[in-house]
Amino acid sequence: MRYVQGNKMTAFILVIAAFLLLLPFVYESRNLFILLTQIFVFAIFAMSYDLLIGFTGIVSFGHAMFFGIGAYSMGIFMKKFEPTLTYFFLAVLSTIVLTALVSFIVGLLTLRLKSHFYAMLTLSLSGLFLVLAEKWRTMTYGNDGFTFRVPEFFIDRTHFYWLCLCIMVAAFLFLKRFTNSPLGRVLQAIRENEQRTESLGFQVLHYKIAASVVAGVLAGIAGILYAISLRFVNTSVFSMDITLDALLMTIIGGVGTLVGAIIGAGLIEFAHDWLTELAKEHVIFERWIIFFGIIYILVVMFFPKGIVGTFGTITSKRKKQPAVKRKEKVAG
């Protein structure tokens, strides 16, 4: 039953993706497409975060560092060398290598310990990357960041929109497949009960590191797309706010569902856009993040499964309910 439902969900997603794919032909709005591109980029980022928090039960507070590594390596390659496709692929390659390396080392250091250590080490390590980006002026131009030109292919916004959409769908399908693979099953077993998984003979540490490397590389790819979409990169890509965005999107959307991460990304980016408009009316909306902070706390406390999870439980309950109700009527 669950399997069928999962397939339905995937089909639903693919229908929406097809709709979004055709949208530029029938509707023209520069702002909307920029916003949608942003949503796709953050959806990739949030899904990579979901792999850690939702499927493996690892909490990272420094996911921004992989995002930032991606954004900066793209920026630096485009700025220091020619903005051609060759250097684009070199930047992608170096991002993959760097993010894999960093996530591997961090995982090796802390994943054998309690979950607190990973959260703490990633938090402080991303702080270190932020400082590095500020201080290494010859490479990163410090706090102000720098603009750069992008390869010709990406200049057209619609092309880039399609590219981001395709990568998002690809990332979704890949993660769907990945989490349903034997390896993904072991990851979910670790989330449910680490000791039991270990006593069944699985090398828990290896699986956790594998998850963190995959999540790190995907986050790096999201960072690359983010940098290209802005054609600008500064130290804010390493800031805590980026990690918090991923956290809010995943938690509010629903952990361990992947779809939740996409919905969360859409919700938060749309709300961000809308509330920034409202900020002109009243100053309290400038602090829009506070609303999300409160919603986030309430979700963690009362709906730990997020929007998608809670909705799923309600619908599956409703399917079972009629039988129960009939019985009650008889009794009444």
Next chain:
Amino acid sequence: MDLIINLTLNGLATGMLIFLLAAGLTLIFGLMDVLNFAHGGLFAWGAYSGLWIYQQTGSFIIGIAGAIMTGFVLGILTEKWIIRPVYGNHVQQILITLGLMLVLSEMLKVIWGPNQLTASPPEYLKGSWELGGVIIIKYRIFIILVGLFIFAAVQYILKKTKIGLVVRAGVMNKEMVQALGINIQKVFMYVFMIGAGMAALGGVLLGPYSGVIHAGMGMEFAILAFIVVVIGGMGNFKGSVLAAILVGLSGSFMAYYVPDLSLAVNMLLMAIVLIIRPQGLFSEGGVSK
């Protein structure tokens, strides 16, 4: 010589501020098994509320007392509303305390505005002494003395009083303490309250020391405090003071000689400790997985 003494005092003062933050973290972790990511938020709240009261009343002492009271109140509320509902679930605790951190620092910006505020020490703590050609800034000595006093007081409570005995027993084995008929929930609340109060005290002392306060400083200091907690050993109170001094000193010397590497050195220290002694440099027990 002059330089070395000043750098040492500077490092000690920073170390004491970090200690005030890390001590609460490590006690709460040791007793309740909760790593409070909102601790930096309490620190920043102490700084803002203390400075505000200080400016309103004109008395630094009342400002400090007000900051500590703010810390106590926020600590009790946090424990009651945020920590208790998710007690025992690590992932949820980590997530929810980070959410609280977010709300706390945004609230600061709502109340006091997003810009940084300036703070200066009161008249009697301004200026410096000159001892044999060495200039010693009064306020640094003040911070070091306050830090040592708090350390001594908490150490006394932990070692010599009944409640301290309960806390130490709770760190070792909560269930056993509860089985002996002690309301550990109440002890949790007190420890959380004291920890939050110490963080708030650290915050209010930082204001005049660094000259400016801003909402983001909670997170900055929290990162240093986490490094201290790892180096000192999670749940190890005495270790936290030694580690805080170590981090403070290395930070101040590095900031002078190789300014770009000051955070990197502390991070490196933490990474080394995680590799060779994950239970902490100053801890005797084994590591809890």
